[in-house]
Amino acid sequence: MKVSERIIEGLLWLSAVITILVTIGIIWVLLSQSIGFFQVVSLTEFLTEKEWTPLFADKKFGIMPLVAGTLLTTFIAIAVALPLGLTIAVYLNEYAPARMRQIVKPLLEILATIPTVVYGFFALTVVTPFLQQFIPGLAGFNALSAGMVMGIMIVPMISSLSEDAISAVPRSLREAAYGMGSTRLQTAFGVMVPAASSGIVVSVILAISRAVGETMIVAIAAGQQPRLTMNPLVPIETITTYIVQVSLGDVPHGSLEYKTIFAAGITLFVFTFALNNISFWIKKKYQEKYD
Amino acid sequence: MTNSDKNRLKDKAFQVFGIFCTLIGLVVLAVFLIDILIKGLGRIDWEFLTSLPSRRAARAGILTAWAGTLWILVLTTIIAFPLGVSAGVYLEEYARKNRLSNFLEINISNLAGVPSIIYGLLGMEIFVRQMGLGGSLLSGALTLSLLILPIIIVTTREAIKAVPGSIRDGSYALGASKWQTVWNQVLPASFGGILTGIILALSRAVGEAAPLIVIGALAYVPFIPSSPLDEFTVLPIQIFNWTSRPQEAFLINAAAAIIMLLFITFLLNGIAVYLRNKQQKKIKW
Amino acid sequence: NGGNQDSNNPDMAGNIHIDGSSTVYPITEAVAEEFRLEAGNVKVTVGVSGTGGGMKKFTRGEIDIVNASRSMNEAEASLAKENNITYIELPVAYDGLTVVVNPENNWVKDITVAELKKIWEPEAQGKIKKWNQIRPEWPDKEIHLYGAGVESGTYDYFTEAIVGKSHSSRGDYTASEDDNVLVQGVSTDPNALGFFGYAYYEENKAKLKVVPVDDENDANGKGAILPSLENVKNGSYAPLSRPLFIYVNSKAAVRPEVDSFVNFYLEAAAELSEEVGYIPMPAALYKEQLQKYKAFSEGAAKK
Amino acid sequence: MAKNNIKLEAKNLNAYYGDFKALKDITISMEEKAVTAFIGPSGCGKSTFLRTLNRMNDYIDGFRTEGDILLDGKDIYDKNIRVDELRKEVGMVFQKPNPFPKTIFENVVYGLKIQGIKNKAHLEEAAEKSLRQTALWEEVKDKMHKSALALSGGQQQRLCIARALAISPSVILMDEPTSALDPISTAKIEELIYELKNDYTIVIVTHNMQQAGRVSDNTAFFYMGELIEFGKTKTIFTSPSNDRTQNYITGRFG
Amino acid sequence: MAKNNIKLEAKNLNAYYGDFKALKDITISMEEKAVTAFIGPSGCGKSTFLRTLNRMNDYIDGFRTEGDILLDGKDIYDKNIRVDELRKEVGMVFQKPNPFPKTIFENVVYGLKIQGIKNKAHLEEAAEKSLRQTALWEEVKDKMHKSALALSGGQQQRLCIARALAISPSVILMDEPTSALDPISTAKIEELIYELKNDYTIVIVTHNMQQAGRVSDNTAFFYMGELIEFGKTKTIFTSPSNDRTQNYITGRFG
């Protein structure tokens, strides 16, 4: 092989390896900053304390309120997106004429391309005022509208990925079901959805991971108050919002307050990392099965 | 009612429910877009596009925001494009199936799922602090480049995969080296797909606010950045800022800025879709 | 103030970095905006990271001017000294820290300093959660608190004045450096109570209900007092009246663009601070500041 | 040629995929409790015709038919006919074995379950019965609750037939049921078909002339959407009246 | 049987895809300026063998060979051999025409360009020459700068041959070069092969017995990775010494 060929291959290799450096960079940054944090705050306190007031005089370092806020908004989002997304996927795949599917699917995918600040704006200026007409106690910042709007945002993730998964099921299975006298509903939920279940699960996990890491919607519309509650009507704070909140102020480099955002960051990273790996693992297994 | 009747009824009921759900998705989309248009369209004029930010909502414009967005787009492309495409080419054309390539694949799929705000933390620590670039355009572009790198790599690989092996065979058989084959045949043939992927990735980058907030993009930047080391603001951050103001007039500004942001996002997506369709029509292997 | 193309000074260029208080931000923003018409090539950036955040940057020498809604504290002063940073403090306007509730709130007619203390002191954290815990005749409803973030001068000033100890308060409330967020919170949450700079109330009067504060000291006005131009000026809105400042780094002051900006600031502050909702100082005081600054900048130039 | 009753017949049937006419004026009748084979070169419309017999093409966009298809004298494209009922009457077996990714038991009783039958004893009885019919019982009775995908191709295909039998159809359509199988499995299926015709009307599409010769009573030869020749299998294979049939059977084209 | 020199030969060649042994102990020699045909049922290793002759399998993960392949007496798997040089000497044409998605001109001169030849006049001359050799010149001379994908299949295949000729190889390998073409195009390519053998050594894989009979001088019959029989085409087709060859040629299997 010519020298120039080798150099080129080396450069290409380097570009690919940079992705590993990025991962190492992320982990290193999160770890190196949060190690300082955990030298001051014990992991037990971090995980069991029920309050999060690291910036105040009476400092409490319990991540639980932020985790609760994150889980609450995520749960609401999935509660909206899963039934909607899955129904749409099944409907488009099993019932809708091909022409309609071709139009509706990309239209819905537009929902996923809208920047999240825009969703935040909707949650705050459209959805919350709308909901307040029915729910008197609803605060201006709340988990409910942020979560619902987030749900709308991830509907196309679930509907498109699940639809892909269902269409990847060999046609012969659908025919077998029809051939036995199944209705479309029976075919869809008795045969196609179970057969595509791993793909659907992957789409849902990815959607959860997306919701857990979503920032702007909750930063704009969910409030900035760490609160250990599952009440969707009051302001809460998610892990991501906390990072934004601190970043908007200027917390000096090296201070304990500064390190708290990395401690929060690493918590977030652990969650999404686990979810992504689970989905990757399921996907791999699933692909092998169908080849 | 016989079982068969019940089944048919359920079938019909689900059909109605399916249409209903699909409509919810579409109607919400429509409501959002119409709401934004009603709120913001009247606010958009030449002055709005060419004015600096101002404390008076009526005088404020988005010049610095879209100039910043444009800067970010260009810089991010310059950084992420070569890196992402090279990595994609390496993985698809060069890498042997071994532990490393397997690991790279898992790693890239993982990176694609890392929340954008985490990239913000990375950018703040590495680019802003350690490399001393501050809250500059360059820091922002570097951060966003890393953020969209996985997307570019994945789409590059898809595009390259779509090039039939027979083209490579043809090239090798004429004595071309690996790189000559990649450069003269594989890349030109997959260029449309790669471009599509990059544009989609950029449309993602254009809408990002969180990582830029973390690295410290500013609220009040009353000038157009003139070098990559200047401070900056972008449309999403301007929108975030205006959204957080309680005065009605600023919400209208935010709506108008959103229209511009959506215009850019949809334009990019539209180009991508157009390219993809063109590509699919043009090349029938 | 007659800013037009003729008075533009295109020769002047450079960057001026300002950061700090969100309370002062509207004034500085207005000044920067008007200054643009004077010197279009000077790039003024104004950040909002709270007085505390701004001070930290200022004492590290990262910015030229810091907006402050309280005086520099000792720790900050010694940091500045350590880093060889000399500066001048220039008051630019008065503010009445304003306590607000949602317009739908029909039970709060006034509030005493003692009650505010009961609400905000650190001991209240996790305990004072209902309105009727503060005054029994108030309803048995949750109370949602919105207040300045810990980096802000407003926070320091409020805790000092109400709780009695600077930087000491409960932590379970919606805290933001950005007062706009607080306005939004209070204006959309019927159970809310919050506080922030007067300008933010002034600008959003329609969506907020101001609460008169009674310091139970008849020496400075009997009963509950509303923040207003008059009451702040004559000192009866106590203890929540306060001056607002900017601090200028001496190294920056020698730069012509900064020098001319600060001069412009002091000349325009009276008009612009009132425009954005604050209470201007008497004209004589601004004159005094101008002279003080002149001496300072000349002194800095000699070094 | 009708020694038996006519079970199924097509009258002047045309079928279209959008603008493309896939079946041209087909008139044919299939005897009860006999095997009718469809042969013809690839793309001639055999599968299309077979699938119109139980309206499997209903969900294909743009597919439509003209003319009549009568099952026991009743038009199956009539408005009052329920497709699901029809398919219980007319079962189907496909080219590639397509068991559901479920247990063997679940596969066999699927058709009963979707009819709402839940009685476990009844289901088990039915499952055993149809597995016995397909000579699969001995092979699978110990692993009824294992995945059907673990079976061999031939076993899977017999399972698919058992699955079809479980809902007691009177007609079974088979589209190249052995083309994905090895010779031994093929032989077993052919044997099975031979036995099934005592109770069922069977229509089978095949590419394999020998198979058509071995298993069928009547044979129809299709070519480019037309029914070229139809008659007793013996006659078709020994003295076809049409040249194209002759050429096809002797392997000169196709 | 060597009327000419031996151009290319394999000695005790084994080839593996990972653990799978695709070629078993092949020893064969191919004459200079003659056409050698490889025949055999699908999957027997014809393509694998053909592609080892110019090391086209180098990039396949896990592929490896044992034994020698000699081109003009030199081992092409030797460490000092440069693959790109080898491929200039040994050209290749594939089953499906695979023109690059570029202009006709760019296709023909591709091999020269990647050698670094830039002189336009020279390139044009070379393009014309090889297009004339493949009798394509008259058909395409007016659209040299149009896309090669707009040509018909047969023209595309001849373009691929022209492309291979442009770098002046001495050996041309062809893997079922006509299997994707209509009879008329096929005839043209066969004619071309017949002419080319005056100047080139040609090795061709084909499924078409008639074609092997028409164009080749020698024929090799492969079966399951083994070389069963090799000799003059006439001999192989008229009196093969091996039963399997006989059966294959008469179409009894494959």
Ligand SMILES: Nc1ncnc2c1ncn2[C@@H]1O[C@H](COP(=O)(O)OP(=O)(O)OP(=O)(O)O)[C@@H](O)[C@H]1O
């Ligand atoms: N879903 C479809 N849409 C459009 N055309 C179709 C469709 N299915 C089949 N056709 C066309 O209808 C014609 C008949 O197809 P059919 O599958 O019935 O042939 P066949 O005789 O079964 O062939 P084979 O032996 O290959 O299975 C063919 O030309 C085919 O291309």
Ligand SMILES: Nc1ncnc2c1ncn2[C@@H]1O[C@H](COP(=O)(O)OP(=O)(O)OP(=O)(O)O)[C@@H](O)[C@H]1O
């Ligand atoms: N890339 C590969 N990896 C693994 N096995 C392969 C690969 N390519 C071919 N084989 C196997 O090697 C054997 C020979 O394949 P080859 O393509 O040489 O056959 P062939 O004679 O050319 O067949 P055909 O006439 O179908 O082209 C086959 O069993 C095939 O499955």
Ligand SMILES: [Mg+2]
């Ligand atoms: Mg068929």
Ligand SMILES: [Mg+2]
């Ligand atoms: Mg081959």
Ligand SMILES: O=P([O-])([O-])[O-]
């Ligand atoms: O004025 P502050 O933003 O520091 O409260």
